[in-house]
Amino acid sequence: MVEWLAHYLCVALTTEHGGPVVSLSTDAVPARDRLDWWRCMMESDVMPVELRNEHTSDFAGKARMAELPGMRVAEFSFTPLTATRTPTQIRRLDPEQYLLILVQGSPIQLEQSRSTVHLTSGSLALCSTSYPMAADFFSRDHRRHRVALMVLPRTSLPLPGDRMNRLLGASLATRSPAGWLLGQFLSGFLSSVGHGGPAELRRTGAIGVDLAAAYLAGLLDADDLLPVETREQVLLARVDAFIDHNLADPELDPAAIAAHHHISVRTLHQVFRSRPETVGATIRRRRLERCRADLTDPSQRHRTIGAIALRWGFRHPADLSRAFRSAYGVPPSKLRGGGGQTGSE
Template sequence: MPYRSLHTGSLPPRDRFDWWRELMLAHDAPTESESPSSGFAGTVEGLELGDARVASLVFHPLRARRTPALIRQGDPEDYELVFTLEGEVLVSQHRRDAVVASGQFALRSTSHPYDCRTRRTAASGTAHVVTVHIPRATLPLAADQVDQLLARSLPLGAGSGGVLGDFLQSLIRRGPELAPAEGKRLGTAVVDLAAGFLAGHLPFGNRLPPESRERILLSRIDSFIDDNLADTDLSPASIAARHHISVRYLHSLFRRQRHTVSATIRNRRLERCRADLADPRWRHLPLQAIAAHWGYPHLASFSRAFRAAYGIPPSDFRHRATPSTPLDTGPSLLRQP
């Protein structure tokens, strides 16, 4: 998936804010930027995930306005979830104001004017937010209901909010290592988790269609599997217990998926091992260390599973792998499961 990281560090100080302003105006939902800071600096990291786009922005005090003229210039008809990680921002839209503190969300729409300001920064003098851009048409919720949440502070709470917050931070942290083939799956997970989170804040949130509730649960399970591949106890039983469902219901959820629960765990573990075996950074590590890191405590069982999946022993694969030909298999996360 396309990952981009842009920052002002390579520019002369006098040019940094102008560069940022032009970058925000070039967006498909352009905004006008103002900053009181004479020493402005900023960083943007972005991920294209199919229907969803996720961006991490770190910046000195800033004001961003989406005006009627800019809406006429370009409107992708997106909802934008703003997740504050450091500092505090004020989001104004539809004659409402939301103070969004660290660990909280707010929602805005690209189809209506809005005004966002930095109210407070971290000790570093910067604020840090993650934005999620979701096309209105992809949310399984009525737009008139979702619009009730515009410019309101939305706490994480329990359930899908906490999962969504953790998932977004994980995506940004692992962005440079994520494989293009995973983009659509991860984008679907972002949309489903966001829909579940927003539905929980609506008066009629329980009217989310049953098929959407199932997709949201599958997205939570999918994220849980990815985050716990190193746990040798990861199994259908432990996944079902963690999500307060029966093992039978878990298997029924996966009937329409490409693989069973157990096969999903096995395939993702093998994909991570394969990526690390081909990564020259980890050539000093023995096979057993890589296998154990991804949930295979016994080298013999790992070798059998690897050969059955790829038709070659892991030692031979490592020997033949060429660092100049990257593998599109998944994130290499040896340092952080």
């Protein structure tokens, strides 16, 4: 990378709140140099590509990314351009990685492996750095494109390359549980990863790789190639999502969770053996966290403590009061400053 571009890279890079997420922007780069700067950033953090833009001086882009064990997640927002990866660039540098692309804004056209596909918002696609590709990020009204990207080393997936090649350059189905979870992971990861320590980041990275592996294996009818640990992690991710979406239901318990996922209660408890808390304790903690958030939220002052308790699945306000005292050492009314009716005290 030439010296002036390296200088602008340093100027444009910031670390968000001291956490693992790094942000970059062309705002600090002179307009005439922004497209070259973006190309160098892509080469450094993803792969070498050729970029073209009809109005080079109008180009602008932002990027956020986080490096985790086994994968990298990035979000890009940029004005229209075309990107091409040529055989010459592949021979010069091939990181041997797969790219899972989630389109979040204007449509794009993607070409790879003799396949051309038009991708709209919400679409998922798979590319490989080992084959030529072209992407046309077009927009009639010059709106910015937004894409989320998961970068996976080829060796991180327990799936043979010849079968994976069948998926390159195609719009991938996302209606499966694994597809939905992967989309949620990609679209919300960088906003939720926060200040997790090394152990938490390793766990999150492993979950991301497992979700991608399970999703791709499902598309290839190759679930039998997944390790038992991967299948268990994906089941845990599905259970976590189910719990979060059903906390308001007072009937939510291990039996209901097991029935929804077509497994026995015993199997559910066995899957949770790697967690520091039981299924029931997980439900209770998350309900308490939602209640505590409501109690400290000024916009929720109109709700009584009793209403908040019922809102998050406690059968009676007194149940919230007991659990809250046990978890936080004070009654709910104390947290709210005594300003709201408890309905239980």
